[in-house]
Amino acid sequence: xxGKLFTITHRSGAARAGVxxxxxxxxxxxxxxxxxxxxxxxxxxTAKFGALGIQTLIANTYHLYLSGLDAxxxxxxxxxxxxxxxxxxxxxxxxxxxxxxxxxxxxxxxxVGEPVQESPSAPLGSSQRSLQETPVPAFYDEELxxxxxxxxxxxDEGVSFTSHIDGSLHRFTPERSxxxxxxxxxxxxxxxxxxxxxxxxxxxxxxxxxxxxAWAKRSLAAHRQNVAASLKQAIYGxxxxxxxxxxxxxxxxxxGAMGFxxxxxxxxxxxxxxxxxxxxxLAMLKELPEGMPVHGLGVGEPEDIxxxxxxxxxxxxxxxxxxxxxxxxxxxxxxxxQIPNAEYQYDYGPLDEGCECPTCTNHTRAxxxxxxxxxxxxxPILASMHNLYFLTNLTKQIRxxxxxxxxxxxxxxxLDKYSQK
Numbered sequence: 001x002x003g004k005l006f007t008i009t010h011r012s013g014a015a016r017a018g019v020x021x022x023x024x025x026x027x028x029x030x031x032x033x034x035x036x037x038x039x040x041x042x043x044x045x046t047a048k049f050g051a052l053g054i055q056t057l058i059a060n061t062y063h064l065y066l067s068g069l070d071a072x073x074x075x076x077x078x079x080x081x082x083x084x085x086x087x088x089x090x091x092x093x094x095x096x097x098x099x100x101x102x103x104x105x106x107x108x109x110x111x112v113g114e115p116v117q118e119s120p121s122a123p124l125g126s127s128q129r130s131l132q133e134t135p136v137p138a139f140y141d142e143e144l145x146x147x148x149x150x151x152x153x154x155x156d157e158g159v160s161f162t163s164h165i166d167g168s169l170h171r172f173t174p175e176r177s178x179x180x181x182x183x184x185x186x187x188x189x190x191x192x193x194x195x196x197x198x199x200x201x202x203x204x205x206x207x208x209x210x211x212x213x214a215w216a217k218r219s220l221a222a223h224r225q226n227v228a229a230s231l232k233q234a235i236y237g238x239x240x241x242x243x244x245x246x247x248x249x250x251x252x253x254x255x256g257a258m259g260f261x262x263x264x265x266x267x268x269x270x271x272x273x274x275x276x277x278x279x280x281x282l283a284m285l286k287e288l289p290e291g292m293p294v295h296g297l298g299v300g301e302p303e304d305i306x307x308x309x310x311x312x313x314x315x316x317x318x319x320x321x322x323x324x325x326x327x328x329x330x331x332x333x334x335x336x337x338q339i340p341n342a343e344y345q346y347d348y349g350p351l352d353e354g355c356e357c358p359t360c361t362n363h364t365r366a367x368x369x370x371x372x373x374x375x376x377x378x379x380p381i382l383a384s385m386h387n388l389y390f391l392t393n394l395t396k397q398i399r400x401x402x403x404x405x406x407x408x409x410x411x412x413x414x415l416d417k418y419s420q421k
Contacts, residue, residue, distance in 0.1 A: 005261050006293040012407040014312045017399045022087040022187035027055050030309045030398050032391040033317040038063045039082045042322040043381040046083045053392035058089040058317045062096035077185025090186040092177045097161045098195040174218035182229045191219035193238040205242035212240045213254050234261035252287035262293040282311035306411045309398050325384030328372045334420045340372040357389035
């Protein structure tokens, strides 16, 4: 991208406040990035974004590719398509390709249940080929091709997968992912990477990391070769390595040295696999070039945002505000609550005392409880709006405390109160 993308203005330990400058406006960091999967934040109209403190959003390359890429491109990109005036991001599509394939595996034999060649004699397709021109794997059959997203086959060139919508066969390579994201015209987008599960072995994580590095080089080259796009769009590389510290550090050093505009903290951080997983992954950030902006992919719980910010993460995205909101799960300053629970039927206070979101300033817990109990669609909408505001306001507070030099005190105080019920 032309000009300097990121400027750090204040520091408080490793935490930093800064500004990401994009063609569609500045993003003051730390910032929570709302997830707009299919060019929409579920249940929240674009006109409400300002009142919720939403500075920027991230759309989903996989879903927009399958459901309406031409319409988005002809509208001028994802921001214009949804009537949003601010900066946007897009992911690479890699996470969805892998996570939606229940037959996921790195060796073809894992799909067919018998020994076969680990890779065909010639690569499966390239960014210059259409789907119709892509050679079909020898073990392909109609049942697999119509299994509605239950197939993802990885090789060194890219990944072949079936659509979760209609079972049709598709192909993503690093070059193709970049090409699609150029059409979506986000201000910031991510290189194509190979996602892993937190239970994968060291050997599997290392293989995926090395493939991610190779794909990162190809993604960066494809972007730089499009001069018009490279002047307007920034590209972030993604670090992998799973739960292994040495791989994480190696990945950060490798991606950090390639010349990307920023860094994406990739991987799974589920607490089911150890509370230390995110903190361990954050240690890799010490290997990055000074001043490189960092985005936490899928990091969205309040505790994790505070932890990420303490290690120098600048932006965060996660589906949790709307996913929890749709089932009545709400963030409050004293921890999470389930508003459909009977205890809130006659509670006429706000969802969260002191919250200034549109839901809290206009409605009571009793009313939102009533909406969920009667299955009115407004309930999930109001809950999602509150959750989005809670996280955007949290990052706004983090930013101010970094500027004031009181971030660590704020973090301790917030977590102490948040753990209470």
